[in-house]
Amino acid sequence: MNSTQALLRNTILESVRANQPAASPMPAISHFSTNQPADLVATFSKSLARMAGVVVDEDVPDLDAFVRRQFPEAKVICSAVPECEGTIKPASLKNWSEASTIDVCVLRSPMGVAETGSVLLSDIELQVHTIGFLAHDLVVLLDPKQIVSNIHDAYEHPYFKLRPYSLLMTGPSGSGDISGIVVHPAQAAKTLTVVFLPSPKGGQRTG
Amino acid sequence: MSHPVDQAKNAEKFVADTVHESHLDKVLWMSRMNRDAAAREVPEWEDLRTLASEIKEHTLSNLADYLTQFEAKAIANGMIVHWARDAHEHNQIVYDILAEQGADTLVKSKSMLTEECELRPFLERRGIRVTETDLGERIQQLDNQPPGHIIGPAIHKTTKDVALLFSQKYGSDPKNEDPAYLAMAMRENTRPDILTAPAGMTGANFVIAETGAIVVATNEGNADLCAHTPPVHICSVGIEKIIPTTESLAVFIRLLTRSAGLGLITQYTSMFRGPRKGATMHVILVDNGRSARLGMKRFWHSLKCIRCSACMNTCPVFRRSGGLSYGSTYMGPIGIIMMPTFEIRKYSELPFSSTLNGSCTNVCPVKIDIHEQIYAWREVMEENDQIQVVKKEAMKVADKVLSHPALYQIATATLSTALEVLPHFAVYNRLNAWGKHRDVPEAARETFHEWYRKHRVETSEVVAS
Numbered sequence: 001m002n003s004t005q006a007l008l009r010n011t012i013l014e015s016v017r018a019n020q021p022a023a024s025p026m027p028a029i030s031h032f033s034t035n036q037p038a039d040l041v042a043t044f045s046k047s048l049a050r051m052a053g054v055v056v057d058e059d060v061p062d063l064d065a066f067v068r069r070q071f072p073e074a075k076v077i078c079s080a081v082p083e084c085e086g087t088i089k090p091a092s093l094k095n096w097s098e099a100s101t102i103d104v105c106v107l108r109s110p111m112g113v114a115e116t117g118s119v120l121l122s123d124i125e126l127q128v129h130t131i132g133f134l135a136h137d138l139v140v141l142l143d144p145k146q147i148v149s150n151i152h153d154a155y156e157h158p159y160f161k162l163r164p165y166s167l168l169m170t171g172p173s174g175s176g177d178i179s180g181i182v183v184h185p186a187q188a189a190k191t192l193t194v195v196f197l198p199s200p201k202g203g204q205r206t207g
Numbered sequence: 208m209s210h211p212v213d214q215a216k217n218a219e220k221f222v223a224d225t226v227h228e229s230h231l232d233k234v235l236w237m238s239r240m241n242r243d244a245a246a247r248e249v250p251e252w253e254d255l256r257t258l259a260s261e262i263k264e265h266t267l268s269n270l271a272d273y274l275t276q277f278e279a280k281a282i283a284n285g286m287i288v289h290w291a292r293d294a295h296e297h298n299q300i301v302y303d304i305l306a307e308q309g310a311d312t313l314v315k316s317k318s319m320l321t322e323e324c325e326l327r328p329f330l331e332r333r334g335i336r337v338t339e340t341d342l343g344e345r346i347q348q349l350d351n352q353p354p355g356h357i358i359g360p361a362i363h364k365t366t367k368d369v370a371l372l373f374s375q376k377y378g379s380d381p382k383n384e385d386p387a388y389l390a391m392a393m394r395e396n397t398r399p400d401i402l403t404a405p406a407g408m409t410g411a412n413f414v415i416a417e418t419g420a421i422v423v424a425t426n427e428g429n430a431d432l433c434a435h436t437p438p439v440h441i442c443s444v445g446i447e448k449i450i451p452t453t454e455s456l457a458v459f460i461r462l463l464t465r466s467a468g469l470g471l472i473t474q475y476t477s478m479f480r481g482p483r484k485g486a487t488m489h490v491i492l493v494d495n496g497r498s499a500r501l502g503m504k505r506f507w508h509s510l511k512c513i514r515c516s517a518c519m520n521t522c523p524v525f526r527r528s529g530g531l532s533y534g535s536t537y538m539g540p541i542g543i544i545m546m547p548t549f550e551i552r553k554y555s556e557l558p559f560s561s562t563l564n565g566s567c568t569n570v571c572p573v574k575i576d577i578h579e580q581i582y583a584w585r586e587v588m589e590e591n592d593q594i595q596v597v598k599k600e601a602m603k604v605a606d607k608v609l610s611h612p613a614l615y616q617i618a619t620a621t622l623s624t625a626l627e628v629l630p631h632f633a634v635y636n637r638l639n640a641w642g643k644h645r646d647v648p649e650a651a652r653e654t655f656h657e658w659y660r661k662h663r664v665e666t667s668e669v670v671a672s
Binding site for chain 2: 007008009011013014016017018019020021022023024025026027028029032035047050051060086089097100115116117118123129130131132134150151152154156160161163164165166167168169170171172173174175176179180181183184185186187188189191206
């Protein structure tokens with residue numbers, strides 16, 4: 001930090017210290033566990049549907065065949081999971097804007113959130129972060145055993161304290177900016193399909 | 208010295224245009240209804256509001272320590288941290304970062320802070336082309352208008368308005384008013400900029416002291432694209448956005464989108480703890496009057512705001528006059544209590560653009576006493592002689608009448624008769640702002656006091672018998 005920056009920093013901090021009100025205590029934060037849903041999988045599916053996502057709860061023995069069937073026009077299928085071959089891997093992208101050539105991207109999430117229908121992703125799963133946003137359609141594998149109840153439980157996941165990038169993704173990109181009418185997509189993925197598929201790691205929390 | 212913004216006068220054109228007035232009222236009231244439905248689904252809603260308020264109050268009362276904790280963590284995570292005392296310093300820092308990269312274009316997601324700092328014109332004057340990537344913000348940029356709402360910048364526009372604008376700017380079909388078609392037209396036009404821009408910019412909804420993380424919530428995914436596609440990510444943060452821990456973030460994430468009436472959570476609730484591989488990430492911590500506001504005993508609570516827009520969606524004045532009428536970066540009830548801290552003279556009239564019905568306070572997820580602060584700002588304007596002569600004279604009369612019960616009873620008892628016999632010009636004149644666009648309602652035949660006296664007697668008789 002140069003001397004000018006140090007001056008600005010100290011001026012702001014001095015002003016804050018001089019003006020901040022008398023200290024008030026930090027409250028204890030409940031996870032509201034008594035209000036949790038009984039059926040996490042059903043609640044997750046319902047929540048994601050409200051956010052315009054699609055849940056596939058049928059047996060999917062061949063993921064490549066499933067993707068080809070769901071997205072017959074797709075030419076570039078980027079797979080970031082061992083269960084799907086696809087046509088390319090994230091590592092083959094030379095720069096991050098190249099992800100815009102992807103038709104379908106297949107990822108695995110280590111956690112779902114029943115309350116909101118969100119799936120957790122991070123730099124580990126995405127590898128090239130832009131594949132989760134520039135690809136036209138997303139297929140996310142989720143082990144139903146890795147669904148937590150609510151957002152309080154979700155933010156207990158170690159990713160949020162350890163990974164440089166993590167996000168809760170909930171449905172495809174959308175916007176209600178024109179007349180309050182919600183449309184999909186906006187700038188990112190057009191669709192989000194979550195496929196319930198047990199994790200090869202045995203359904204334990206990963207990360 | 209700035210001339211005061213006359214919100215009521217600015218709203219006249221909008222009010223006269225019944226298409227836009229009823230459109231905005233309908234859309235925002237739907238958001239309010241959605242908010243209520245979402246809140247009812249969460250049994251612990253009121254507990255969450257209390258927690259959110261307490262966490263914010265705790266953080267703001269220990270702000271200096273949390274700022275330094277965040278700074279240390281962010282630097283350790285690989286971010287470059289800058290500090291800006293005011294808007295000019297903020298804008299200069301952004302420009303210097305871009306200049307150092309030789310960047311002549313910038314893609315950005317929506318940030319009210321950059322609106323507050325007037326960053327875009329600052330950069331454009333220096334040859335930087337800025338592309339807003341939020342749909343509503345882009346609409347407003349193309350139409351040369353500031354945002355009319357903090358969440359939906361172009362929400363006052365109809366589909367017809369946007370179809371016409373896009374046909375002029377993008378060459379799309381002016382007759383196609385389908386929002387999906389219009390959103391795709393914008394996507395196709397901004398995507399090339401996202402893919403090629405040398406730098407991207409976002410704001411921040413929350414920053415976490417414990418981990419040095421930036422949290423950004425969008426429905427469009429444009430913040431993640433702006434942050435990760437270019438090799439440089441610049442993030443502007445108001446110093447009041449700090450919260451202590453990841454655990455506390457959960458409380459706010461549960462409240463934010465539901466309060467806005469936009470669903471359960473934003474589609475993308477993203478956490479950036481450092482730059483992506485091979486890229487740089489700059490964070491600019493901006494004061495711009497916030498530390499001074501922290502010292503205002505009556506008004507520091509407005510720093511708790513999480514920019515959900517619930518207060519404006521419920522406000523009858525906002526819904527019927529539009530955000531642009533406030534002539535300010537922040538509008539509606541929260542804008543009324545924030546803007547005078549930036550420039551008291553310019554925004555001296557805003558506290559009068561409220562019915563003081565308290566609905567804003569009731570829906571605020573962090574329990575800011577908004578309507579009480581609006582009232583307190585009126586007192587400040589009175590104390591500081593910032594009130595227009597007409598308003599001041601009317602208030603003097605009201606003060607006299609309201610502080611003398613006998614006078615008040617005479618005034619209300621004679622109102623009905625007066626309204627019947629007075630000529631039109633005596634009722635509808637510039638002293639009666641209420642009657643400008645509305646018919647004064649017929650006065651009740653009986654005042655409350657008259658009714659009460661009558662019924663009090665009846666009730667007493669019943670009890671006695």
